[in-house]
Each structure stands twice: as structure tokens, then as C-alpha cells.
Amino acid sequence: MKGIEAALLVWKEVGEGAFASEALRRVSGQLSPGDRKLAALLVYSALRRRSLWRFMLEKRLRRPFKELKPITRDALMLGLAGLMELKRFNPGPLYNGLAQVMKAQGADDEVPLFHGVLKRLEREGQELLDRLRVSSSPRDVAMYHGLPLWGLSLFMDQWGPKKGRELARLMGMTRYSSFFVPPSEREGLMDAMRSAGIRCWPSDELDFSVRTCSHGFPPEVPGYREGLLRPMSESSMWVVRCAVHLAKGGRVLDMCCGRGVKGSALLSLDDRVTLEGWDISEGKVRAARGDLDLRGLSDRGVIRAGDALDLIPEEEPHLVLLDAPCSGSGTWGRHPEGKWRMSPEEVDRLSGLQRRLLDRALSLVPKGGRVIYSTCSLFREENERVVGEVLSSRRDVVEEPFPFRGADIVKGRPFGVYVWPRLPWADGFYCAVLYRRG
Template identity: 50%
Template sequence: MRGVEAAFAAWYEVEKGRFASEALRQILTEVAPAERRLAASLLYGALRRQSLWKDLIRNRCRRPFHQLAPVTRAALILGTAGLVELRHFVPAVLMNALAMRLRAEKAQGDEPLLHAVLHRVTEDAPRKMEQLRNSAELRDQALLFGIPGWAAAHWSREWGTSETRRLLRLSAMKAYLSLRVDPTRRDELVEALQAAGTRAWASPDLASAVRTASFGFPPGLPGYEEGAVTPMSESSLWVGEAAVSSWSGGAVLDLCAGRGVKTGHLATRLPEATLEAWDLSAGRVHAGAREMARLGVADRVTFREGDALELEPRTPPSLILADVPCSGSGTWSRHPEAKWRLAAEKLEDYAVLQVRLLERAADLVLPGGRVVYSTCSLFREENEKVVAELLGRRKDLVEVPFPFKNSLFRKGRPYGTVIWPGLPWVDGFYAAVLMKRR
């Protein structure tokens, strides 16, 4: 499979509701290594500023966009992103590959439209983008950087106009792969990655992190199959390390474990601890169990399927990681498809669930134990306000300081710590460490 063909295949999977990273990971096994970067660049470029590409297309297409064949819509969006953003790809080659895709899906009648629209877009996009860049209107900045207008307005109320403009730029930034590694083997693994052709170096901020200048294809990385390297953003690593620092013995519970990335982090960093991990999805529970086997810690971690609001731990935990479901707004540069699936009304639903999950964690943790609450969100409804609501009516809980300092950390207002997405390896996160009084 060639790169453009793979980008189409992944695009269709994303439209069905899959994460782009998951779709690519499955599809790229059939793609030559030299074509993988093109497929990922096209897909993420199209998703990152999808609203801008659609705006450019609609204003230059004589037929209603929604009435076009799915392959034609995909070709126009992928083509616009490729022609505007990819600096080292010959336009004629891209156009030919897009036309071939239309023919393969029996939409060759749309070839003239494809060529005409993309020709107009190529001519007009630089001027349109410069107009947006120079505009004082926040909605124009949101369109330029591919952020939903409602989210930009929401951030403006919380962070102010100047900080929101900066956040819009950062949320459109290309994210690079960072890896969790055993600190004692980091130099060895960096050398192995470099020898395999991956630009990699040790993170200056975390002893267990390696940074790369790559989108990454994890199964193909040296050390992945043996569990020596694991894709994980540095923000997520900081949250995991905060949980590790909060452990003083006893059982550990990962309340909303997902596919077990943070569970694996805790298990490898706390070799004397037994862990229980819960998730509502059977698929994620099975994926988490496979991840523990890859890491070689399956004997100390029990995954259980069920509702975290109803399950009972087999051993009362002294440490709970509550990395709760959220909007994912802090990870929009890494998972750009998520922002187009989120509506403003959903924030309230998330906040209600988050308060219930945090309270459940507070009920379950042993006296003297700690709860690490975290989200990958930059909306206060999901962060400070959730913690404030619980602390306001639970006198048995007290916040303790976040155990690390970094130039990207900001004090929450008033609770917790916000991790600002200021680097390609750092997503927007929030974390608060709470202790249950004895």
C-alpha cells in the first residue's frame, strides 16, 4: 500500500469514530517504511485544520460539499492539506495519486472538479491564510489554526484573549513521539533508536523519557516488542510520576485505566506494588491485559471490566490514580480528530461524571492514602472546578503540592497544576494530588 492510499484508508476509519493513531497503527503494517511518514503527514495535516480546509474548499467548489461522494470529499481535504502544508512533496505527484484513488472507487467523473478546486485552493490559500493571521477577530484565529470556534471563545473567558491566541497556535502544533523507557537503559535505547534511523535523544526534563522527531510507528521501534519502550507523552509521564511519588506502600488502583498506558507506568516503577485496573470497555480491558504481558508485569496487575462507580476493589487501595474520561482538549495537537467530535454541551456531562468518579476514589482510598486526579483537558470545568466542588464538601480531603516543578507548569486556580502544551512532546494536562485525612 502506498502512502496516499494509506491516508485514505485511515481517513475512512477516523470518520467511523476510530482514533487516528489507532487507525494508522493498524494500516501502516501494510505500508512500506518509506511511505509511512507521508501517510501520517497527510492524515494529521488534514485533521489538524479540517475546518480551514473545508472553508477553502466550499468557497471554491460549485457543488455543495456534503453532496459529493465520500472519496471526493476525502480527496479534496487530503489534497488541500497536502498542497498547502507538505513542503517536500511534488504537487503533480499528489494530484495524480488523488485522481487514481477516485478512479479506484469509481468516482472518476469527479476528476475535473478535483483538479479545478485544488488549483483554485493552491492559488488562493496563501492570501486567505494571511488575512486570517492578521485578523484581530478570535474566530478568524480559530479558523486559521483549526480550533472549533466555541472552544476558542470558552478559552478566552478562562485564559484571556492573549493567552488564548497562544493556545490556539500550540493546539495546531505538530506533535512528536515521546517514549517511556527504563532510566537505567535510556542511553542504550537512544543509541538503538538512532541506529535504526529514528532521530532520538534523552529528554532534559524526565529521566524516563526519550524524545523523537518522528510521528512514530511503535511496533517497528527497537525495544518495543520486549517492553523496553512505550509511547507516552511527557505530560502523561509527569502525572504517572506524581502517582509514583505518592505511593507509600499498599495496593494501587487505576480507576479508569483505558488501554493501560499509565497502569504499565505504575507497574514498572513500583515493582513491589500490586495493582488493580478498571475500565468500562471490554476491548480496552483486553488491550490493557496485552499491554501488561508486553511489559512483563501481568503477574502483578489485575484488569477488571466494569463501572468504576460500582466495582469494589479486591484490596483496599492506599493510592488511586483517577485519570478520568474528559474532553481531551489538551491533546488536540496529538489527537486532532477529537476536537471535531466534541460539542460545548458535552463539557457539562463530563464534569458531572468527573465529580462522581473523584468522589468514588475519595471513598475507596484508605485514610492516609492519596488520590491523583488528572485529565488531558484545558477546560476549568473538568479540572479546578471539579476538585473545588469536592473539597468544598469533603472535609476529610486536603490538597498536597504537586511533587515536580517545570517552566510549563502553572498553578491551578486555585487547585491543582496545569501542564501547558508548550512542546511537541508535551500535551495539555491537569493534575491534583489529594490526601485523605486519617
Template identity: 45%
Template sequence: MRGIEAALKVWQDVKAGKFASESIRSVADSLSPGDLVLASSLVYCTLRRQFLWKEIYSHFLRVSPGGISQYAGDALCLGTAGILELRTFVPKVLVNGLVQELKKRGDERGAKIVNAVLRRVAEEGWLQLKKIEESGAPKDQALAAGVPGWVVSSWRNSWGDQGKKLLKMARIRPYSSFRISPGTAPGDLSSAAEKKGIRCWKSPLVPNALRLAATIYPPEFPGYAEGRATPQTESSMLVGEVMKKVYKGGSILELCAGRGIKTGHILSLFPDARVESFELSPAKSKAAMREMERLGKKSNHIITTGDALSLVPAVHPALISLDAPCSGSGTWNRHPEGKWRLTPEKLDFLASLQINLLRRAVSLLAPGGIVVYSTCSLLKNENENVVAQVISENANLVEMSFPFSGARFRKGRPWGTYVWPELPWLDGFYMAVIMKKSGGKAIDG
């Protein structure tokens, strides 16, 4: 399989509901390193601003978009993105590759249309791109940033002038960062990475973390296979660092373990604590167990598959991590498919779920216990509104001061704190530290 063929396959998988990273992993073994880079770069640059590319190629399309095959439409979108954003690839080679793929599928008409339109894009598309990027119209700003228009409106309402900065940050190309396990010197892995041509250095923001100057396939990084290095954004790592700052001893409960990335960090930060994790998805639960095996961390830890809204921990926890299922709006640079699947209705559903999960978390807390509520979202509906709702219902709850400050943090309005996604290693995150006063009671079921 070649890179352009792989990119078209992955694009179709994403349209069918898969995550791009999942689909790319499924074809990685059949690609050369160069073709893997081409396919990944092409898919992600297209996904981040797919409606912008459709707007541009439609300007040169002389037939109705409904009058071409779906596959030709995919080729036009990928080709336009590749020509206008991936400057390292020769447009003629990209166009010819896409045309040949259409011919292999027997779509001769589509091949001719794609050839003609993409050659016009290569000649004049940059003028259309410049016009849109320089426009002050809300629709054009949303297209240029690669953010749904209704989300742009939400950011403006929540952040005012700061919302404009979020639109610029939405175009930052994400880079990899790795969490280094205890007992491993970051400098040793950094040196090993440099020998493989991977440029990296210690993070000034998070202890025991390395920043890379690019995005990398995790197994290629030294120490990954042995469990000494784990890909994790610095924003995500900060959740564990916040827990470490507020921890006063006792059992720890993780309400939504996901695939176990934060679980591994929690276990490394609290090696002597009893840690229990809940995860609704059997597939994610199995992935978390495999992650614990890779890290060599199975003692003092229990993963239970089931609904966190009804499961009961073996011991009342003193500290709970609730990394709630969310829109992922703070990670859209890294996982761009998510933004095109989010609707206002789905956001309302997520906010309702988050409120119920936070209610459940504080109900399970022992008196004096603490819950660290977090999302990888920049939408107020999932953050301040959730915390405000739950705190207003329970007089025994109080928000604690956030233990970090600095240029990368923004105070919520009024609850919680945001990690601002202004660097390639930082996703947009939100955290709130909530304590149950000693007068409160924990429930038993």
C-alpha cells in the same frame, strides 16, 4: 495499496468514528514505508485543521458543496491540506493521485471538479491561508488554530491572554517520546536508535525518558518488542512521577486503566506495592493485559473489568490514580479527531462522570490516603470545577501542594496544576493531589 488511496480510506474510517491511529495501523502492513509516511502525514495535517481547509477550497468551488460526491469532498479536503501544509510533496503529483482515485470509483464529474479546484488551490490557496492566519476575527483565529470556536471562547474566559498562547500551542507538531523500563540504560537504546537513523536524546524533564525528533511507529523503536521502551508523552509520565513523590506505602488502586500505558509506568515505579486496576471497557482491559505481557509485569497486579463506580477493591488503597475519561483537549495535536467530536453537551456529560468518579475515589481511600486526579484536558469544566465540587462536599478532603514547579507548569484557578503543552513531547495535562484527612472513613462498598 498506495499512500493516497490509504489516506482516503483512513479519512473515511475517521468520519465513521474510528481513531486515525487505529485505521492507519490496519493498513500499515499493506504500505511501503514511504506510502505509510505519506498517508499518515496527509491524514493528520488534514484532521488538525479540517475546517480551515474546507473554508479555503470552498472559495474556489463553483458548485454547491452538496452538489459533489462525498468522496470528492474528501479528496478536496485532503488535497488542500496536502498542498498548503505538506511542502515536501509535489502538488501536481498529489492532485493527479487524488483524481485517479476518483476515476477508479467511477466519479468522472468529481474528478474534473477536484482537478480544477486543487489546481486553483495550488496557485492561489496560500493567499487565502495567509489572510485567515493574519486575521484577528474570532472565527478566523479558530480556523487557523484548528480548534472549535466554542472551545476558543472557553479558553479565553479561563485564561485571558494566556488563551492566545494556547491557540499557538495548538499548532505545535507532536513528536514521540519513550519511557525506558527499569534495568535498561536509556543511553543504550539511544545508541541503538541512532544506528537506525532515529535521532533521540534524554529528556531533561522526566527520568528514564527519551525524546525523538519526529513521530515514529512504536514497533520501529529499539527495545519496544522486548518491553524495554514504551511510547508515552512526558505529561502522562509526570502523573506517575507525582504519585512517586507523594506515596507513603500501602496498596495502590488505578480506577481507569485504559490500555495500560500508565499501568505499566505505575508498576515500574512501585515494584513492591500491591497494585489493582479497574477498567470499564473489555477491549481496553484486554489491551492492558497484553501490555503487561509485553512489559513482563504480571505479578502483584490485578486488572478487573467493570464499572469503577461500583467495583470494590480487595484492599482499601493508600494511593489512588484517577486518570479520568475526558475530552482529550490537551492531546488534540496528537489525536485531532477528538476535537471535532466534542460538543458542549458531551463536555457536560464528561464533567458529571468525572465528579462521580472522584467522589468514588475519595470514598474508597483509607484515612490519610491520597488520590492523584488527572485528565489530559485543558478545559476548566473537567479540572478545577470537578475538584472544587468534590472538595466542597467533604470537609475531610484537602488539596496537597503539587510536588513539581517550573516553566512547564501552571497553577489552576484555584485548584490543581496544569502541564502546559508548549513542547512537542508535552500534551496538555491537569493534576490535583487530594488527601483524605485521618478523620475520614473509607467505605466498604
């Protein structure tokens, strides 16, 4: 399989609901490193500014975009994204490769249209981008940076016009991989990564993070298959650092554990901690159990499937981690497909669920216990508003200061802190520490 063919396959799967990173991982074993990189660049370039590419194509087509054959629509989107984003890539081979797949899938009659539209945009596309880049219209700002207009409006309403536009720019920035590594093994693993041709260096704020300058294919990274390191954004690592500080060797409940990444990192950093993890997804529970087994941590961690609003802990936790289901708006740079699947109505629904989960988490810790509430969202509806409403309904709970400072840790208004996504290894994240008084 070639990179262009793989990109079209992944793009189709993403359109059917898959996550781009997982779809790319499924085909990566059939690709050379060069084709793997090309497929990832095409897919993510098309996803980040999907609405912009669609707008540009519709302005140059003489027939409705939706009336074209599916493979033609996909080829046009990837072709235009490659043309505009991959400046060092010769567009001729890209067009020809996409056209070959179109012919193989019975779209021979639309190949001339495909070539004609992209050739025209070769001449005119940059001028249109330049006009959008300097425009102050929220619609144009959203389109240029690849955000839903409602999402940009929320950013600007909550952070102000200047910060809102900055977030729009940051959401379009290329994200790179960082890896969680136990501090005692960091130097040795970085040496192995460099020997494998991977440029890497230690984080200057987290002593268990290794930064790279690539999107990364984890199975190729030395130590990954052996469970010695794992991909994790530095935003998530700040939550882990906070949990290590507050757990103090006690029992921890990871209430919506997902694949168990934060929980296993916590166990790796403090061998006194025991952990119970819950998730409603059977698939994620299996992945979390497998992760603990791989890393030799299953003797201190148990993962259970079920609804976090109903399950009863096997042991009373000293600390609860609640990384609540959310819009993912802080990760739209890393997982751009998420922004096209979200809506204001879904944000409202999620905020209601988050309030119920947070209230449940606080009911599970004893007096003197703590809850770390976090989301990968930059919307106040899912963060300060949730915390504020729960605090107003419970006199036995107070907020505590976040125990660490960092260059990109920003105070919430008025509760919690945000990790600002200024660096390519960090996503937008929110975290608040709540204490149940005795």
C-alpha cells in the same frame, strides 16, 4: 498499497468514528516507510485544520460541497491539506494519485472539478491563509489554527485572550513521540534507536523519557515488541512520577486505567508497588492485561472490567489514580479528530461524571490515603471546578501541593496544576493531589 490510497482509507475510517493513530497502525504493515510517512502527514494535516480546508473549498466550488461524491470530498480535503501544509511536496503527483483513486471508485466525472478547484487554490490559497493569520477575529483565529469556535472561546474565557490564542497556536503544532523507558535501560535503548536511524535524546526533566523527532511507528522502534519501552506523552509521565512519589511501595488502584499505560509504568519504576486497574471497556482491559504480561508485571498487577462507580477493590488502596474520562482538549494537537467530535454539552456531561468518579475515589482510600485526579483537558469545567465542588462537599479532604516543579508546570486557579503543551512531546494536562485526613 500506496501512501495516498492509505490516506484516503484512513480518512474514511476516521469519518466513521475511528482514531487516526489506530487506523494508520492497521494499514502500516502494508506500506513502505516513505508511504507510511506520507499517509500520516496527509491525514493529520487534513484533520488539524479540517474546518479551514472545508471553508476554503466551499468558497471556490460552484455547487454545494455535500452534494459531491464522498470520494471526491475526501480527495479535495486531503489534496488541499497536502498543497497548503507539505511545502516540499510536488502537488502534481499528489493530485494525480488522488484522481486515480477517484476514477477507481467511479468518480471519473468529478475529476475535472477536482483538478480545477485545487489549481485555483494553488494560486489563491496562500493569500487567504495570510489574511486569516493576521486577523484578530475569534472566528478567523479559530479557523486558522483549526479549533472549534466554542473551544477557542472557552480557552480565551478561562485563560485570557493572549493565553487563549497561544493555546490555539500550540494545538496546531506538530507533536512528536516520546517513550517511557526504565532509567537503567535508557542509554542502551537510545543507542539501539540511533543505530536504527531514529534521532533521539533524553528528556532534561524526566529520567525515564526518551524524546524523538518523529510521529513514530512503535513496532519499528527497538525494544517496543519486547516490552522495554512504550509510547507515552511527557504529560502522562509527570502523573506517573507523582504516583511513584506518593505510592511509597503500597497498594495502588488505577480507577480508569484504559490500556494500562500509566499503571504498568508505575510498576516498572517501583517493584514494591502492587496495582489493581479498572476499566469499563473490555477491549482496553484485554490490552492492559496483555501489556502487563508482555512486560513481566502481571504478578503484581490485576486488571478488572466494570464500572468504576460500582466495582469494589480486592484490597484497600493506599493511593488511587483517577485519570478521568474527559474532553481530551489538551491532546487536540496529537489527536485532532477529538475536537471535531466534542461539544459544550458533552463537556458539561463529562464534568458531572468526573465529580461522581472523584467522590467515589475519595471514598475508597482510607484516612491518610491520597487520590491523584488528572485529565488531558485544559477546560476548568473538568478540572478546578470538579475539584472545588468535591472539596466543598467533603470536610475530610484537602488539596496537597503537586510535589514537583517543571518549566511547563503551571499552577491552576486555585486548585491543581497544568502541564502547558509548549513542547512537542507534551500534551495539555491537569493534575491535583487530594489527601483524606485522619
